[in-house]
Amino acid sequence: MPAPLFVLGAPRSGTTLLRVMLAGHPDCFSPPEMVLAPFATMAERRKKLDERFWEKGGLRRALMELHDVGVDEAKLLEAGLITRTVPEVYAWLQAQLGARILVDKCPHLSADLPALERLGRWFPEARWVWIVRHPGSVTRSIENMPMAEVMLQGYAPDARDIWMFANRNIREFFDGLPEGRKARIHYEEMVQSPRTAMESLCRDIGLPFHEALLTPYEGERMREGPSGARAVGDPNLASRGRIQSELATSWLEGFDPASVSPETHTLARELGYDLGALEAPPITLVSAAMSALWDTARRLEGNMRMPADLDNIEGRRFLLRMLSASIDLFVEEGDVDHPRFHHAEGPTRKMFADNPDADYWRAPIRLGEGRRYRLHGKVPIGTTYVGVLLYRKGGQVGAHRHDTDFVSTDGSFSLTIGSEPDADIQGHGDEIAVMVRQYFTGRLRQEPVELSIELLGAAAAPTVEPRALARSLDRAKRNLEVVFERTLQTWKMASQGLLNRFVLMEGAALFPTPDNTYLACWYRFGGDQVMFVRGRVPKARYWSFCLYNVWMESLEYRHHRVSLNHAEVRVESDGSYEICLAHRNPGHPNWVDTTGHHAGYALIRVLLTEEPVEVPTIEVIYESEWRARRGAIIQA
Secondary structure, eight states: OOOOEEEEOOTTSSHHHHHHHHHTSTTEEOOSOOOOTTOSBHHHHHHHHHHSGGGSHHHHHHHHHHHTOOHHHHHHHHHTTTTSBHHHHHHHHHHHHTTSEEEEEOGGGGGOHHHHHHHHHHOTTOEEEEEEOOHHHHHHHHHTSTTHHHHTTTSOSSHHHHHHHHHHHHHHHHTTSOTTSEEEEEHHHHHHSHHHHHHHHHHHHTOOOOGGGGOTTSSOOSOOOOTTSOOOSOTTHHHHOSOOGGGGTGGGTTOOGGGSOHHHHHHHHHTTOOGGGSOOOTHHHHHHHHHHHHHHHHHHHHTOOOSSHHHHHHHHHHHHHHHHHHHIIIIISOOSSSOOOEEEEBTTBOOSSOOTTEEEEEEEOOOBTTBOEEEEEEOOTTOSEEEEEEEEGGGOEEEEEEHHHHOOTTSEEEEEEESSTTSSEEOOSOEEEEEEEEEOSOTTTSOOOEEEEEESSOOOOOOOOHHHHHHHHHHHHHHHHHHHHHHHHHHHHHHHHOBTOOEEEOGGGGOOOTTEEEEEEEEEOOTTEEEEEEEEOOSSSEEEEEEEOTTSOBOOTTTSOOEEETTTSOBOTTSEEEEEEESSOOSOTTEEEOTTOSEEEEEEEEESOSSOOOOOEEEEEEHHHHHHHHHHHHHO
């Protein structure tokens, strides 16, 4: 009676294809995985396979073939073996095969060296075939294997370690086997040069070569089976129809040799695979870009040195907000072929002196030959202001228009954006975004604008491509750096040059509304003081006063009154106003709350002014002095 032939290999190494090839040899009987070898008794096997029910089919399929019976009869035959030991079942199977060799492929053994060694003791005359496949192919195949976490229980917990642990066990076992009873075959050679590979295997184990070994998809080789006796192994095997040489390398795409352990590299070299010769896959560009982004955020946070604890706390919040905004801007909302408007700023995302009375709608664009966009919308009745602005590279302000130029009597509008002269809004060709600003004087009374944008002409459906994602992350990193560092530079200049005085300022550094005139001040006063800002509200579409922290974020306007617009501020009959900045409510009708800040920015916006804008004056006095002054006025 011939000794069995066992096929060993890590999962996804090609054991199923090799098993089917051997099934064509007239001297062999090569059924699907019977899952016998890991166990000592059939009772032990049944207990385990009651949990792993999908592995029961291999032995049943073998019994169907041997006895020419259906699934139900095969189940009865299998049940009759329950009292036997596994060696007895092997002997029983071999007795029915006569001179044919029983071939049993069992990748499970690669995870169980003691069971493998025990099998060697059971069958000292057995022949062994070890199939090896590139660790990158095995790793990537496992990572993409449905239900791998269930199917491969008992192997290494991480897919990147399974190849190394499995093949290390087999190598240790193979080292103790005599020549003539063992062979090692490489999957890559088996699919690229099957004749050479199989002739060599047959010589090494003393099996005569047969042409049928090269045609695994011809004839009945137990590739499939009915419900209850389905073959265990590669589920894609039956659908291929031929030996596919491209499978030798196809799974290597996406494999990062740096992702596996040094031990894997060492064993791979020993088995003929130089992982160092592989190029890093495109996904590593994404990993590197992500690391650079996190490193930038850590560096900026580590170098943050502000004069007050509150500024340092808010600085870290600002950093997180800008990190999120940068990712949104270039990763999530950066598709210039399928643009959509999103809120660029709001209560929890503020930069460059945001306006609490404004919505900032941003959409990415890229102009150039043949690229044109259509912007649709409707402006509700009673809206304070709507403006459309193009931003160029580097944050430069490009072409812009405001509502009186393009909104029809019913509030609707449709504008083309392009670099050609006939576009409604003509760009220079280097535009990166379109911004629509809507100003409110009372959000509860005024409705938001309706907006949509589309690229004219066909555009391919968006996909996630690693190189493009890496570029987007790099842009996000650079944006984070620029916004953070420009914000700090502005603070350094303002806190030194604008202390408690307003000046007309160039708004280009603040990504402005071009229709605005800006007056800025760096205020500072003590906890027992108040600051008065006095001026005149000019004739204009909109006017507002707002407080900001060091990071040019409007103070928390959801819970505090930190700004006043022309519809909210109390103005005298001559158009003059007095605004009171104080750390607590002093009873002034135009009080704005500093929310615990003793220093920060104050900014006045005047939109579409019809007359020159006067620079307001500032007075800082003690709160007690103001109360005394107010009492004297009341008594008089």
